[in-house]
Amino acid sequence: VPAVYELFYWPGIQGRGEFVRLALEDAGAPYLDVARLSGRGRGMKAMFALMDGPGTRVPPLGPPFLRHGRFVLSQTANILLYLGPRLGLVGRSEPERLHAHQLQLTLADLVAEAHDTHHPIAVSLYYEDQKAEAHRRARHFVRERLPKFLGYFERVLVKNGGRYLVGRGHSYVDLSMFQILDGLAYGFPRALTRLERRIPRLLALAERVRARPRVVAYLASPRRMPWSDDDLFRAYPALDQLA
Amino acid sequence: VPAVYELFYWPGIQGRGEFVRLALEDAGAPYLDVARLSGRGRGMKAMFALMDGPGTRVPPLGPPFLRHGRFVLSQTANILLYLGPRLGLVGRSEPERLHAHQLQLTLADLVAEAHDTHHPIAVSLYYEDQKAEAHRRARHFVRERLPKFLGYFERVLVKNGGRYLVGRGHSYVDLSMFQILDGLAYGFPRALTRLERRIPRLLALAERVRARPRVVAYLASPRRMPWSDDDLFRAYPALDQLA
Numbered sequence: 001v002p003a004v005y006e007l008f009y010w011p012g013i014q015g016r017g018e019f020v021r022l023a024l025e026d027a028g029a030p031y032l033d034v035a036r037l038s039g040r041g042r043g044m045k046a047m048f049a050l051m052d053g054p055g056t057r058v059p060p061l062g063p064p065f066l067r068h069g070r071f072v073l074s075q076t077a078n079i080l081l082y083l084g085p086r087l088g089l090v091g092r093s094e095p096e097r098l099h100a101h102q103l104q105l106t107l108a109d110l111v112a113e114a115h116d117t118h119h120p121i122a123v124s125l126y127y128e129d130q131k132a133e134a135h136r137r138a139r140h141f142v143r144e145r146l147p148k149f150l151g152y153f154e155r156v157l158v159k160n161g162g163r164y165l166v167g168r169g170h171s172y173v174d175l176s177m178f179q180i181l182d183g184l185a186y187g188f189p190r191a192l193t194r195l196e197r198r199i200p201r202l203l204a205l206a207e208r209v210r211a212r213p214r215v216v217a218y219l220a221s222p223r224r225m226p227w228s229d230d231d232l233f234r235a236y237p238a239l240d241q242l243a
Numbered sequence: 244v245p246a247v248y249e250l251f252y253w254p255g256i257q258g259r260g261e262f263v264r265l266a267l268e269d270a271g272a273p274y275l276d277v278a279r280l281s282g283r284g285r286g287m288k289a290m291f292a293l294m295d296g297p298g299t300r301v302p303p304l305g306p307p308f309l310r311h312g313r314f315v316l317s318q319t320a321n322i323l324l325y326l327g328p329r330l331g332l333v334g335r336s337e338p339e340r341l342h343a344h345q346l347q348l349t350l351a352d353l354v355a356e357a358h359d360t361h362h363p364i365a366v367s368l369y370y371e372d373q374k375a376e377a378h379r380r381a382r383h384f385v386r387e388r389l390p391k392f393l394g395y396f397e398r399v400l401v402k403n404g405g406r407y408l409v410g411r412g413h414s415y416v417d418l419s420m421f422q423i424l425d426g427l428a429y430g431f432p433r434a435l436t437r438l439e440r441r442i443p444r445l446l447a448l449a450e451r452v453r454a455r456p457r458v459v460a461y462l463a464s465p466r467r468m469p470w471s472d473d474d475l476f477r478a479y480p481a482l483d484q485l486a
Contacts, residue, residue, distance in 0.1 A: 057342070057402075058342040058345060058346065058399060058402075058403075058409060059395075059398065059399065059402070060345070061349050061352075061391075061392075061395050071338055073341055073342070073345060074345050074349075075344070075345045075348040075349065077348065078341060078344050078345050078348055081341070081344070082341055095314055098316055098321060098324070098325055099300065099301040099316070101318070101321050101324070102301060102303070102316060102317050102318045102321050103301065105318040105320065105321055105348075106304050106317075106318065109304075112355065116359070120363050120364065120376065120380070121363065121376065121379050121380050121383060122380065122383035122387065124383060124387055125383075133363065133364065133376045133379070136364050136376070137363070137364050137365065140364060140365035140367060140368075144365065144367055148304075149304075152302075152304050155302065156301060156302065159300075159301075159302070160301075166301065
């Protein structure tokens with residue numbers, strides 16, 4: 001098995017690639033963030049070449065995707081399903097792996113809904129061209145969907161003993177939960193503050209993840225890009241309305 | 244391993260449960276469609292009891308979910324990931340299973356986008372209360388997203404030899420592709436007709452699936468519910484606009 005993982009994702013944003021990046025970083029795995037590098041076989045051009053290339057058996061519809069040796073795999077949660085056991089970031093049994101994946105897919109649903117608060121009509125349009133619809137969708141997200149999702153994950157966490165979302169130890173699902181709470185703190189600070197009392201265990205989990213030595217080192221490194229308003233979560237105050 | 248699979252899904256619609264139902268039916272697997280049955284331990288009440296019950300290790304956020312013995316699993320694509328090898332509906336190697344799952348997750352993305360054409364603002368609102376936004380979102384879906392997704396799957400199919408979407412034989416991904424084309428024919432007949440010339444292989448694949456003996460029997464049975472406008476795909480002509 002080849003040692004180096006190659007991640008392909010849009011440079012400049014955390015996006016969905018960050019869930020994979022965090023897993024690789026937390027595990028201390030050797031990896032290349034290919035589209036952010038320059039030189040032969042690297043950069044955006046290499047990313048597009050692989051997407052459409054004749055050598056790619058099942059092409060991805062889009063980034064992120066992972067290359068490991070000759071194997072190319074896409075869909076964020078699917079990449080983590082593949083990496084989890086290899087990085088020691090999930091339990092060994094099939095039920096536990098599938099339960100971790102169930103939670104990861106539910107986190108992906110939350111991410112998609114958070115994204116659609118600023119793009120409720122089309123990804124091909126600017127936010128400015130769908131602002132009215134965005135405000136309307138965001139109100140429902142903040143009032144209905146966010147409490148529903150976070151309340152669910154709090155229950156899952158409590159049910160599992162309160163320390164880890166799944167299984168008996170740290171997993172990539174905990175890393176992804178941290179990442180989403182970090183994004184929500186950027187994009188929906190008021191909504192998150194209002195929910196704080198209802199998700200104490202989730203917030204404590206996120207702080208434990210943030211304090212993991214490799215996560216600390218990663219977050220302080222230039223490899224971690226700052227949040228920006230080109231990303232999944234955006235600091236548009238008009239979308240972070242409680243009423 | 245217990246023999247009987249138990250599917251839990253909203254009665255009355257095909258919805259996301261149908262992807263699981265089709266796999267079980269095509270494989271001729273013994274299963275119970277629990278929420279549609281009556282009697283002790285069946286019906287909607289049993290579904291909700293299982294979702295929130297103390298015995299459910301990792302509760303689902305919502306249906307569909309599968310129970311197999313004591314194992315309860317949710318997220319449609321995840322259920323198919325579990326069932327695929329057990330029903331002989333996917334190849335044996337890890338790369339092939341993960342590639343099948345990649346395609347299934349991309350089909351799930353397409354389904355979510357199709358759903359959001361009639362619910363672009365909130366699932367808690369009626370279509371009538373988000374009609375203007377729905378029309379706008381649907382135009383982009385029909386013009387941009389649908390051609391993008393179907394064009395992608397046509398390319399994947401051609402790349403794999405033209406007969407099956409993944410691997411060397413029939414898989415649950417082919418069944419799901421059939422189901423989506425069937426839903427599109429119900430909800431977006433004009434848009435689908437316009438795309439026909441660009442997806443000849445996909446349409447031929449769907450016809451082969453429709454002619455499989457167990458699929459024929461299933462579609463003719465009362466177990467197959469008709470499409471309706473409470474479902475993922477809805478026959479609202481205003482959303483099926485080409486211009």
